[in-house]
Amino acid sequence: MLSFNLLVVVALAYVLLLFLVAFMAERRAAEGEDGWLRSPMIYTLSISIYCTAWTFYGAVGYAARSGFEFVTIYLGPTLVMVGWWWILRRLVRIGKTQRITSIADLISSRFGKSTQLGMIVTIMAVIATTPYIALQLQSVTLSFAVFADSDGSSWSLGDLNATAIWVAIGLAVFTIVFGTRNLDANERHHGIVIAVAVEAVVKLVALLAVGIFVVWGLAGGPSEMLAQIEASELSTWNQDGGRWITLIFLSAAAFLCLPRMFQVLVVENADERHLHVASWAFPLYLMAMSLFVLPIAVVGLDLLPESANPDLFVLTLPLSQGQNGLAIFSFLGGFSSATSMVIVSTIALATMVSNHIVVPIWLSSGGNEGAMQSGDVRRVIVISRRLSIAGILALGYLYYRLSGGGTALAAIGLVSFSGAVQVLPVMLGGIFWRGATRVGAALGLVTGLIVWGWTLFLPSIGENAVLSAAVLLEGPWGIAWLRPQALFGIEGLDPLIHGIFWSMLFNSAMFFLGSVMSFPLPLERLQGAQFVDVFAHSAQSRTWTRGTADAEDLLIMSQRILGSTQAQSVFQAAAMDQGKEGYLPDVTPDFVERLERELSGSVGAATAHAMIGQLTQGSNVSVEDLIAVADEAAQILEYSNQLEAKSAEQERTARALREANAKLTEVSEQKDAFLSQISHELRTPMTSIRSFSEILRETEIGPKDRSKYAGIIHNEAIRLTRLLDDLLDLSVLENGQVELHQQSGSLSELIERAIDASGVSKKELRIIRVNAEEDVPLHTDLDRLAQVFINLITNAAKYCDVEEPELRISVQAIGGGHVVDFVDNGAGIPRSKQAMIFEKFTRVSDQSTAGGAGLGLAICREVMSRLGGGITYLPGQGGAAFRVTLPAPQALAAQ
Amino acid sequence: MLPILGGILWTIPLMWRQQGEEAVSNATALLYIFGVWVFVIFCTALVSRLIEPGSDLIEKEGGS
Numbered sequence: 001m002l003s004f005n006l007l008v009v010v011a012l013a014y015v016l017l018l019f020l021v022a023f024m025a026e027r028r029a030a031e032g033e034d035g036w037l038r039s040p041m042i043y044t045l046s047i048s049i050y051c052t053a054w055t056f057y058g059a060v061g062y063a064a065r066s067g068f069e070f071v072t073i074y075l076g077p078t079l080v081m082v083g084w085w086w087i088l089r090r091l092v093r094i095g096k097t098q099r100i101t102s103i104a105d106l107i108s109s110r111f112g113k114s115t116q117l118g119m120i121v122t123i124m125a126v127i128a129t130t131p132y133i134a135l136q137l138q139s140v141t142l143s144f145a146v147f148a149d150s151d152g153s154s155w156s157l158g159d160l161n162a163t164a165i166w167v168a169i170g171l172a173v174f175t176i177v178f179g180t181r182n183l184d185a186n187e188r189h190h191g192i193v194i195a196v197a198v199e200a201v202v203k204l205v206a207l208l209a210v211g212i213f214v215v216w217g218l219a220g221g222p223s224e225m226l227a228q229i230e231a232s233e234l235s236t237w238n239q240d241g242g243r244w245i246t247l248i249f250l251s252a253a254a255f256l257c258l259p260r261m262f263q264v265l266v267v268e269n270a271d272e273r274h275l276h277v278a279s280w281a282f283p284l285y286l287m288a289m290s291l292f293v294l295p296i297a298v299v300g301l302d303l304l305p306e307s308a309n310p311d312l313f314v315l316t317l318p319l320s321q322g323q324n325g326l327a328i329f330s331f332l333g334g335f336s337s338a339t340s341m342v343i344v345s346t347i348a349l350a351t352m353v354s355n356h357i358v359v360p361i362w363l364s365s366g367g368n369e370g371a372m373q374s375g376d377v378r379r380v381i382v383i384s385r386r387l388s389i390a391g392i393l394a395l396g397y398l399y400y401r402l403s404g405g406g407t408a409l410a411a412i413g414l415v416s417f418s419g420a421v422q423v424l425p426v427m428l429g430g431i432f433w434r435g436a437t438r439v440g441a442a443l444g445l446v447t448g449l450i451v452w453g454w455t456l457f458l459p460s461i462g463e464n465a466v467l468s469a470a471v472l473l474e475g476p477w478g479i480a481w482l483r484p485q486a487l488f489g490i491e492g493l494d495p496l497i498h499g500i501f502w503s504m505l506f507n508s509a510m511f512f513l514g515s516v517m518s519f520p521l522p523l524e525r526l527q528g529a530q531f532v533d534v535f536a537h538s539a540q541s542r543t544w545t546r547g548t549a550d551a552e553d554l555l556i557m558s559q560r561i562l563g564s565t566q567a568q569s570v571f572q573a574a575a576m577d578q579g580k581e582g583y584l585p586d587v588t589p590d591f592v593e594r595l596e597r598e599l600s601g602s603v604g605a606a607t608a609h610a611m612i613g614q615l616t617q618g619s620n621v622s623v624e625d626l627i628a629v630a631d632e633a634a635q636i637l638e639y640s641n642q643l644e645a646k647s648a649e650q651e652r653t654a655r656a657l658r659e660a661n662a663k664l665t666e667v668s669e670q671k672d673a674f675l676s677q678i679s680h681e682l683r684t685p686m687t688s689i690r691s692f693s694e695i696l697r698e699t700e701i702g703p704k705d706r707s708k709y710a711g712i713i714h715n716e717a718i719r720l721t722r723l724l725d726d727l728l729d730l731s732v733l734e735n736g737q738v739e740l741h742q743q744s745g746s747l748s749e750l751i752e753r754a755i756d757a758s759g760v761s762k763k764e765l766r767i768i769r770v771n772a773e774e775d776v777p778l779h780t781d782l783d784r785l786a787q788v789f790i791n792l793i794t795n796a797a798k799y800c801d802v803e804e805p806e807l808r809i810s811v812q813a814i815g816g817g818h819v820v821d822f823v824d825n826g827a828g829i830p831r832s833k834q835a836m837i838f839e840k841f842t843r844v845s846d847q848s849t850a851g852g853a854g855l856g857l858a859i860c861r862e863v864m865s866r867l868g869g870g871i872t873y874l875p876g877q878g879g880a881a882f883r884v885t886l887p888a889p890q891a892l893a894a895q
Numbered sequence: 896m897l898p899i900l901g902g903i904l905w906t907i908p909l910m911w912r913q914q915g916e917e918a919v920s921n922a923t924a925l926l927y928i929f930g931v932w933v934f935v936i937f938c939t940a941l942v943s944r945l946i947e948p949g950s951d952l953i954e955k956e957g958g959s
């Protein structure tokens with residue numbers, strides 16, 4: 001017989017392979033070669049997480065118990081996919097334009113970015129998914145037990161529980177490693193998607209292999225198979241119409257509403273056109289999955305002893321025939337279906353929990369007022385996601401222990417489905433009906449949740465676990481019409497139909513009544529119009545009209561959420577679109593809108609909206625926007641959008657021109673100012689040299705005074721020379737006549753040298769070095785680079801205007817190159833001056849005492865551009881901050 | 896239209912006789928259900944292929 005240890009080795013090897021595949025995919029995606037990751041086939045395969053272990057093992061058991069009913073679970077999704085034009089296309093488009101991260105985000109975003117709705121949906125999703133995760137743990141555990149049995153050792157309950165806990169821990173590790181790596185825009189997880197796709201292929205091929213073995217190997221061919229079905233106890237068609245239709249509806253609805261399905265269908269969708277392929281390829285996949293279910297069930301009932309669990313026929317049938325290889329393969333198929341479902345579910349739920357529960361609570365509990373460091377919100381989110389993944393799996397394990405692991409797989413699955421489906425009325429109402437309001441949505445959801453919990457969820461945990469048998473039979477406190485499985489005294493219904501019927505009825509009714517009787521907020525109307533007419537105005541309408549926020553404040557906030565590198569690149573790109581250089585774009589409504597979408601890709605719409613709202617203050621929806629919502633205005637809006645698109649280009653050009661003009665004017669003013677300044681600078685030493693030399697020539701003076709006057713003349717001459725040197729240096733650099741002396745050295749030594757050479761004492765300026773990445777080899781003109789560093793250090797010493805000046809020098813690797821940031825703790829440079837500081841003759845302060853002529857930074861900029869690097873002012877760092885971009889290696893090679 | 900057509904075709908089996916001599920056998924049901932399935936998949940593939948080139952043009956008639 002098959003060794004149990006061999007099975008464990010195979011399973012571990014398989015898990016290792018998945019890790020490897022996921023890791024490679026992440027690597028490829030990081031390198032930008034993700035073309036094949038975005039193919040429609042991968043998308044279709046990832047949707048197949050719909051087929052869980054329930055499908056793999058449970059469908060056969062289902063078929064063995066109730067004949068054809070199992071097929072309804074696949075017919076529903078088939079109908080949804082076939083009708084993709086109506087619902088799915090709309091959902092995907094909305095998901096793209098609004099940067100939706102989860103189903104809770106969809107609902108919260110539709111109803112005025114409401115935090116409470118997001119919380120309700122999240123809680124519902126967690127409760128509804130828990131049994132499902134328990135189910136997957138149970139199926140993997142049972143399948144291990146089958147092999148242990150065949151190995152001769154019979155398993156006790158303790159062994160089963162231990163297996164379940166190890167499986168849960170393994171899944172948590174995998175999900176945390178690949179699922180919380182990045183919370184980038186749109187929440188795509190390449191590693192996970194590709195691993196899921198691989199598992200999809202494995203489970204399909206495994207089930208087909210078992211099916212082919214059964215039909216051709218055991219039954220002797222298709223026609224014999226059909227004959228055997230005729231002869232079996234499942235021979236006649238006797239299907240209850242109510243269950244048939246209810247189950248098709250249920251599975252179709254669940255296909256749209258399950259958090260994990262929403263994740264793969266909408267969030268991980270890379271291209272709307274993939275739906276074209278998936279619309280027929282996924283039904284094909286489903287059909288292939290269910291093709292051999294009935295034959296396996298019939299043959300299993302025929303060949304295996306009556307005591308055998310039909311849920312495990314897929315495993316026990318090949319085992320009983322001595323086909324160990326096939327059995328292992330089929331085990332891997334079941335293992336795949338369980339793990340892929342759990343991984344995607346936990347990611348989807350963890351995203352929801354962190355974005356809709358943890359972050360809002362953290363923000364309102366004052367986390368926002370503490371130290372404002374870049375990336376701190378991000379850290380909270382990542383930690384909360386990791387904890388939620390572990391927490392959700394722990395909940396699943398708890399449910400598994402509570403339910404005793406005895407219930408048939410399909411029954412648990414259906415309870416979980418019907419819980420997820422409670423979101424359906426609100427979701428469909430949200431995308432098709434403008435009149436839906438948040439009050440209605442909240443009422444509907446809560447009512448649905450309560451009725452479902454009472455009629456289906458609590459009874460499913462098992463008799464006497466939560467509800468006692470007496471409550472089931474006689475109702476709570478003896479109130480008969482509240483009996484969980486016969487509300488209002490209507491008896492004789494199938495419990496499932498009963499629960500779905502009442503919960504959906506109350507849910508929809510409350511949703512409708514609540515919506516009709518309440519009045520939507522302006523933002524709700526706006527979002528409602530955008531969701532319902534997503535194809536009509538795909539262009540974003542504006543929710544922010546008055547830009548009262550300062551770009552620098554927005555940058556500081558974005559850095560907290562996205563981390564500094566990504567936030568800076570977003571701002572830089574926006575500035576570039578507006579035709580500006582640097583990191584601070586104009587705060588136009590368009591820009592704020594774009595920023596909000598960018599942030600909501602990471603933290604969800606509600607949080608992003610709230611955080612930006614804190615900064616922009618005041619009303620964000622104007623009367624014009626509300627008019628735009630009205631139908632009559634939609635056409636005008638469309639027309640004006642076109643006009644706007646045309647004028648946007650002109651506006652950009654105009655803005656660039658205006659800016660250039662302003663710069664020119666200012667440069668010319670500065671130049672005039674400088675000319676008078678430079679003549680002043682030149683004249684002062686000249687005057688003193690002249691007058692002292694006259695004194696020396698004409699008067700009789702003592703030797704002591706003589707040497708004093710000669711000293712003054714000498715010093716003034718040096719000052720003049722230095723000024724002229726600077727001017728000469730700059731003009732040489734600008735004309736490109738400079739010669740570079742290439743040398744090799746290390747960055748950390750160079751910084752050391754610059755600090756020594758700057759002659760700044762510890763008392764004048766405390767220099768803090770962040771040594772982490774300073775070990776960078778350099779090949780460039782080190783003297784010139786040192787000159788730049790020295791200049792920045794002495795500048796900080798001169799201009800930093802606090803009691804205890806500090807300068808932080810940190811080196812980072814960004815985008816393949818390295819940058820050195822010089823950040824001091826002073827007041828920084830006012831916005832109005834930031835554009836000018838690198839121009840010649842510019843001084844920020846008017847203190848001529850500082851002694852410079854305003855050439856230092858201009859020289860720095862010229863030096864860096866000659867070296868192939870750059871220097872920019874970095875706003876939003878708390879003080880004056882300069883970023884020196886080191887020359888890239890290839891730029892060096894070219895020189 | 897396809898989901899409605901599929902939905903109708905898949906509810907037909909409910910009207911079959913369920914008891915007695917003339918009850919429809921599950922083997923026939925198997926062939927029928929999977930037959931409809933293949934038909935629906937084929938139609939969807941066809942429709943998707945047709946829509947592909949100019950999705951936005953067809954948008955206007957999308958409701959039909």
